[in-house]
Amino acid sequence: MHFNYYMPTQVICGRDCVVGEGARLKALGTHALIVTGKSSAKNGALDDVLTALGQNGQRATVFDRVTPNPTVACVREGVALLVSAGADFVVAIGGGSPMDAAKAIATLCLQERSDEEIFAGGYEGTALPMAHVPTTAGTGSEVTPYAILTNDFKQTKTSITSPAMFPRLAFLDGVYMKDLPTMSAVNTAIDAFSHAVEGMLSRNATPMSDMLAKESLRILYPLLKKTAGKTTDDERDALLYASMLAGMTIAQSGTTAVHGMGYCLTYFHGVDHGRANGLLLGETLRLCREKKVAALEEVLSACGDTLEGVNATLDALLGRRESLTAAQIGAYAHASAQNKNIKKSAYEPTEAEIERIFRVSCPAETPEG
């Protein structure tokens, strides 16, 4: 038995926890930069954060210009606003994009880097303290030390990380997911599912990450299909909890081939991140079955379903699949094969196998199509 485990984020979960336990924000600083997106701000979370900060006598500046798949330019804009406002801590509200942008802002405001150096790694363990309020059940970013940014130099998405990027606090309240559009609910749930599955199929899986992933799958998988319809309050709470467990999983194990390949679909075709993972997951699992990856059977056991059953569930949620041309498939397979996440897979697919996964997952248009 050989592993490291680190998960320093304090999780506060429950209805109205942002206002009810908002006094915990006091220790973070005197002036918050609130990092969010235009739509993330409309579910009540921003009002609650402002109420909590007001009760604490803390000032707030709102940066609500984070867009999906945040760019370095977006992060720079946030840093500039933080500095000009004199903010000394960060509160993130939203899905993965605002949370990841917030982590990058909280880090880069203390560690200057040129655009070229941002993805070079080697970050020191300093960042402004952060509190995260997830409003989707998917990314798990509230409990990871990763910020995934659009990397135009390499035409993909790339993570930056340091231990200081773990948020100090994560407030989980499913109430903010009540009016989440169905497509977002489905895609984010698939993302969380992919985190738990990839965590178990990772070369870096540990006893702790496996425990977290199995508990996540046990709760999440039976709810996956339901995200396509109307969910209950309890189901949304459970989805948010399972998504956090999946985040804790990848905080230990990292993600693997599916994420490594999925970034191509997002970067070049604008496919939603969770959906991109979902598209690629089925054929990746089939390859794991062929290669007799033992962890696959544990994944299926935690889901309580067969490989065919899991793939049928994903197919039902994904609907009509995106198509890629043969040239695109070849190019993306070649690019993905260089991705560091590929090498973290319990079975590391060859470039030919990656090509096969793209081809089956996003089949070329048929003449009749």
Next chain:
Amino acid sequence: MHFNYYMPTQVICGRDCVVGEGARLKALGTHALIVTGKSSAKNGALDDVLTALGQNGQRATVFDRVTPNPTVACVREGVALLVSAGADFVVAIGGGSPMDAAKAIATLCLQERSDEEIFAGGYEGTALPMAHVPTTAGTGSEVTPYAILTNDFKQTKTSITSPAMFPRLAFLDGVYMKDLPTMSAVNTAIDAFSHAVEGMLSRNATPMSDMLAKESLRILYPLLKKTAGKTTDDERDALLYASMLAGMTIAQSGTTAVHGMGYCLTYFHGVDHGRANGLLLGETLRLCREKKVAALEEVLSACGDTLEGVNATLDALLGRRESLTAAQIGAYAHASAQNKNIKKSAYEPTEAEIERIFRVSCPAETPEG
């Protein structure tokens, strides 16, 4: 769903991790006070810690005078040595006693308290940084914010706590348990078992603490009986891991009636802490069955055994039970009923029920006895 979760200790687990990953100690300070007991120092752990500190160019002062069930006087002695040596961080080596003494030393050296005030609570969140190296699989103290000290004012053992008492680092290497005397192996394993069980039977159980407890029981229970014989390297590693999971459990949930009662047996009769819990656990579980405590069935499911089976396992490990007189039973039941841990039980036993648990657990000598 409503819970808080906090577990900031970084766990490093694996063979030779103290020396191999000892560079992680660098961030803690320049001069370590090593807190240990006379026997805890003889299993190789002290040598390894000194090697690691030496490689880092850090100084070390050894305080090896911690005895079982550490007293306030022992803690004061450690604080005095720390101050005179100019140490700025603490490394604990051993079972619960050195680890708990270390936490109290690391806290009280920054927060002065009179003997009377030590158990009054309200500690601020400051303590010197700590690394813990458990050499038994029982206490889980390496991942809790509690220090349990002998409380002569109340004639019991009482915990002190603050978030700063979570060790920064915990190094888990089962090699140090290789020559653990059988009685210590049995008693500490029972302690870990009691932590996992009580965590699930706590009013403060959370989804996270239940997940940790179930995983602990799944690994620990099949190994419980084996602790009475010769264990393998892998089994000792598994015991240490399960004990840590049980520590993470009570870091969330706290302990309950069994610990609350057990402190009387330790304080007045010198019964080993783990054994004291084991003696009282069986009848406590029977009471939970009578009172239809739902969590009991989950405990048994995680163990994969019946109530009768679990109690038979405990009976086999405990052997001949200590006897109490009727007067002692009455006095301890009265004292225990005031203990704060009692009120944390999912079913809070009445004083009469506590008396019954003591009577059945430590029966009076029969005339033939």
